[in-house]
Amino acid sequence: MEYFYLMNQDYGITANSRHYTCMVDLLGRAGRLDEAQKLIRNMPFEPDAATWGALLGASRIHGNTKLAEMAAELIFEMEPENAGMYVLLSNLYAASGRWADVSKMRLKMRDTGVKKVPGCSWLEVQNKIHTFSVGDSCHPDRDKIYAYLEELDLKMKREGYVSSIKLILHDVDEEEKEHMLKYHSEKLAVAYGILSIPAGRPIRVMKNLRVCEDCHNAIKYISKIVGRLIILRDSNRFHHFREGSCSCGDYW
Secondary structure, eight states, rough: OHHHHHHHHHHHHOOHHHHHHHHHHHHTTTTTTHHHHHHTTTTSSOOOOHHHHHHHHHHHHHTTTTHHHHHHHHHHHTTOOOOOHHHHHHHHHHTTHHHHEEEEEHHHHHHOOOOOOEEEEEEEEETEEEEEEEEOSSSTTTHHHHHHHHHHHHHHHHHHOOOOOGGTTTTTOHHHHHHHHTTTTHHHHHHHHHHHHTTTTTEEESSSSOOEEEEEEHHHHHHHHOEEEOEEEEESSSEEEEEEEEEETTOO
């Protein structure tokens, strides 16, 4: 905070909305949500959707549903077709077991005409782009990829990995929930990368949406098990997975 205020006091730099959004993000990372909210309220101009989005993201990480709801409603007023924010809030409700609110969010998306963009992940292998969607069965090496994912899943569980099934609908049995999570597009892409890219070289995967909590956790385990650097670029930021940890510090 000291350097933020010194920008103007000592260097004559007037903070713009991006500076404030950055500070909200930093305060959110530290769990100082009340300070982040106060900073937004004291901005010399109207906060934009990006600023409220930073607060919403921090609220998700720290499980502050009430603050997340407030931030989301303001974002919906500015960007009523922002599907990512609907999904983010819906996932927060799911993690809290508030399934009625999850249903309400889906109805709100339907009534507003908002459609969730299908998730997909891709990577380049030998100058060719390979694209995957959830449960993809179109890739010519699908049998090899799925068999390797099963092998990785067993190894991850031995290391302590537990699927984040709390985000899956409550009326689905536990085994089916695990199955639904196992074949997300980023996991398929990472598995194919490990099988196809020579050892010692990083695996670079792109995803059009924010990486889900379970896949983020799983890829941390995978990076440790296979001893590879895995770089994932989702819609929010770059994630560098190495030796069981991620460069984002589990904040994204």
